[in-house]
Amino acid sequence: MSLHPDSSPSTADAAARCELYKLLAEPVRLRLLGLAAAEELAVGELAELLREGQPKVSRHAAALREAGLLLARRQGTWTLLRLAPDVQRDPVVDDAVRAGTRACEADGTMARIADLLAGRDQETRDFFARGGRPVRAGAPSEVASYIAALAPLIPHRLLAIDAGTGDGALLEVLGPIFHRVVAIDRSAAQLELARERARRRELHNVDLVCDELDGLGVRKAIARALGQSPSASAGADVVFAARMLHHAPQPLQTLRALARLARAPKAGERGGAVCVLDYEAHDDLLLREQEADVWLGFEPKQLRELALEAGLVDIEMRQLPAAWQGEGPDRHLTWQLLVGFRSDAAPPTNEASRTP
Template identity: 30%
Template sequence: MISRSMDELLAQLRAAAEPTRLRLLALCARGAFCVSDLCAVLGQSQPRLSRHLKLLVEAGLLERLPEGANAYFQVPAAAGLVHQLLARLPEEDAQLAADRRQAARLAAERARIASDAFRRHGADWDEMRALGLPAEAIETALLAALPARVGRVLDIGTGTGRLLELLAPRAEVALGVDASRDMLALARARLAERGLGAHCAVRQADMYRLPLPDAGFDVATLQMVLHYAEDPAAALAEAARVLRPEGLLLVLDLAPHGRAELLDRHAHRWPGFDDAEIAGWLGPAGCAPLPPVTISGPLAVRLWPARRLAVPVAALPALSF
């Protein structure tokens, strides 16, 4: 009698044993692609590729990530069989090399279109530059707060994916989430151009309702995100939910600044945060604050690190004196 695990392995091998499906796996192992992208790269019709993608998803060799009216496909982090199969494909294969070149051209064109759209609509997507903040000092402070290896990282409000690029050499898996499809287009292009798509990915998500399991990440970051939040406490609680016990939460944002014009000009909801506010939200979220760090500049920036408690605050016994 064949075991269930052997049945699953045979199903995966059958799903992969077809030229077009191997090409799809080779592409999606390098990053996330939507159906129209894959049609353009492989030169095949959407109905044909959709059938192939459906088989690969059902076999667990690809995962489907909905994004508005679209969906992106990528190789799941746990799909070790895919990487074993792809490792046996010759790197110099003419068809696979042509697919990679076409995918690179497509990524460059998507980045140009997304950047043009931002310029046309006057969107100031690089907020640190717009506010005159010391980007290099901020990035240095973030990296200094992290160990040399960080395992699984979640960047909430990833924007153009700059932080994912910085963390890529240290991370086993890095995921960025953002509500803006235009931002995600730029982030995908950045990751593809730098060859980081194999272990860095982005997806559309609401920071108050992350489509992610509990305790799935070692590190979570919110960089220049919280001052846009209607409910910062809820955003921090959701970030803490997806952290493993003893996982690290890094919150980087503006200190109190009194610059009321920023609320109108840049749509900020909060004029910066003080240590007491952040600590008051982190505690109920199940996190223990660590000493904050100040980055000086035209506007003071604070980095608030915190550790996810192994036991939630509500579960701790009351102290008696």
């Protein structure tokens, strides 16, 4: 059925217009159009509003759908109806929708839509009024979905490096945000744990590398991730070193290696970021025995000076709340976060010795 008459109507066009007039001659159909123009509603809801039987409303709705005036959408057992876009460009249809709207406003039907929509929400309100789901400690299992929602807010997220990935816990944060992630560790046993975590969490964008930070295997992995040759000067948007610096025999050399893994600054744009999460200075000697720690944390001033000497600029530091520190043997310590950006002054690859 054509809704837009041709400038020189044929006999078929005239017949189609007559069918449209006959279709819209039924008052229930006019009111259906008026309600569907106001809100997308289920057939059962329309029957309730119109105080008509659902089979009758379904028949009238089917006729309007066949004519292209209404669109239907399935939602479980519901069939939701709404006015088709642009149909009111036809003056006859526009007049019918307006007439149906006026009729529904006059008898109070239109005003009852708000109550009906509130009824949709009542079961949900009752559920959460009873407390909803029980609260459990720790991050929600769907936390990766929430993290992925933040990804568009980060301007540079082509590549992240997780230096000293261990069992890969940080990959659950980096994987949903960055296009590629290179995870580095010297321990093959730890990388197997990280590989299993990545498999279970379906983190298909993670490359695992068993090597030193300045090893050739790391450079090759970065080049693959960026689609460049291993000899190219390539680097990551963000390099993370989460609780690994206190294991480094030479923290300065390790920070230099981390800085070199970040991308170099370009004109009008600063270089890649280096994020170091580690402890403030403490006196818990047990961690040397239990966790093989080399250093008992770092004074904030000392950590900042090391980062500056390693070639990082625009450094920011903050102390982290104890509630963010998990349940491990180091949860009683004070954790600090340093974020800096690679500068042109970052040392070249051959300046520092190989580091853990």
